[in-house]
Amino acid sequence: MKTTILDIDFESSIGPWLGRTVKIVDNCFQEAFDAAGIDLTKEQMLILKNLYEQDGINQNELATLTYRDKSSLARLLSKMETKGYVKRLQSEDDKRNNEVFITPNGKEIFQKTRPIIQNIIDVMESDIDQNDKLLMIQLLKKIQQNFKLETTNK
Template sequence: MNSEENIDLENSMAPWLGKTVKIIDCYLLEQFQLHNIDLTKEQMVVLKKLHITDGLNQNELAYLTYKDKSSLTRLLTKMEKKNYIFRTQSKEDKRVKNVYVTSLGSQVYKQSKPIIKKAIQKMEQSVSSEEKQQIIQILQKIQSNFCPSQDKQTN
């Protein structure tokens, strides 16, 4: 038997991290739908980033949302169709597009905030503050194993 045959993926952290993210995504989507908010978690993250810094260029937004350029472009196209954002060419560099939140996008983001707050409360309801800090520190270690030079960012 070579070492590749001894990989025990099921008892590693990877499937637990992946499953947890999927459960949270499903919960948020369900709650958004329940409250008649046409939004996905990915779209909410983009709106949050633009709420903090409106007019980011697409490259900055891709970096901040951990998306490759083509998947971000598809996401932004969907958001434009919903009238949540609009893009304009940069005056300095015509190849660069800046992304801005619309008043509807801002309204939808504000509507999503109580749902996000409720999701965070649900996620942390049986977790002590010490456990929460441990989880955050462990996840930061895992992230730095893959991206040692990257700053610790929050979504």
Template sequence: MKLRGIKAFPGMEDSILPWMGKTMKELDLFVSAALSQQGVNLTRKQMICMKILEEHGPLPQSELAFLTDRDKTSLTRLINSMEKKNVVARIPSETDKRVNLVHLTTSGRKLLAKTAPIMVKMVKKLESSITKEDREAFKRVLKQIHQNIESQSK
């Protein structure tokens, strides 16, 4: 099977990396559509950001950028869009007025709670035809790629 619309660089015809990128783009669209069908107006990236805030509590934008692997500019755009939806808010830090803490609003917590069963159902559906052994092998490969990236980044 070939990737639609993409021709691999010479020597990369058997690489899994283009498939990873294409799959993540398709997953973004699939998640947004699945959530939208249930009346949840969130993207996968917004949901991840909200989940991190739920787990860690209010965070400085710089730390949230680090935890979400986003640059400060794209995180600012993401937070702006989430503020318009009233799911997060920025509050000045009590210890450093130059720092804004991002926190989940009450409506953000409610919306995030609503997404959990939708996401569980969606993941089960997407992975239903994949054996446990194949999932474990795939995770091992992804972890190895991650380790390779980390070792090359040093």
């Protein structure tokens, strides 16, 4: 029996370009936080941002908002609790759920990241006009929707 080998031109697909770009952005955040003496990862910064905007959110809702599974979010929150950035309290409405709060220390750290975040956004978007930026966002949303459709059709 003869085996057919599919010739896949992965380099010409969107996937590796998205992956490389995400890694570059992640590295920029980490280098900038380290240079500023801020003990934080990009993932932790995103948690702080969400809590800064919506403090006391249910842990399961936070997992959904940050595109994380519940167990990886629980590990991340444990590290952040150790650093004194967040605290979890058992929900009074449902004892099976935790509500997550940003601490004063977490707010202070998040405030320190704001100019760093803005600088990275400025670098990322330099020489990209508003129309191209909007098109990029639209295309990325379409890719996300394609994957949502794929998982719902299984």
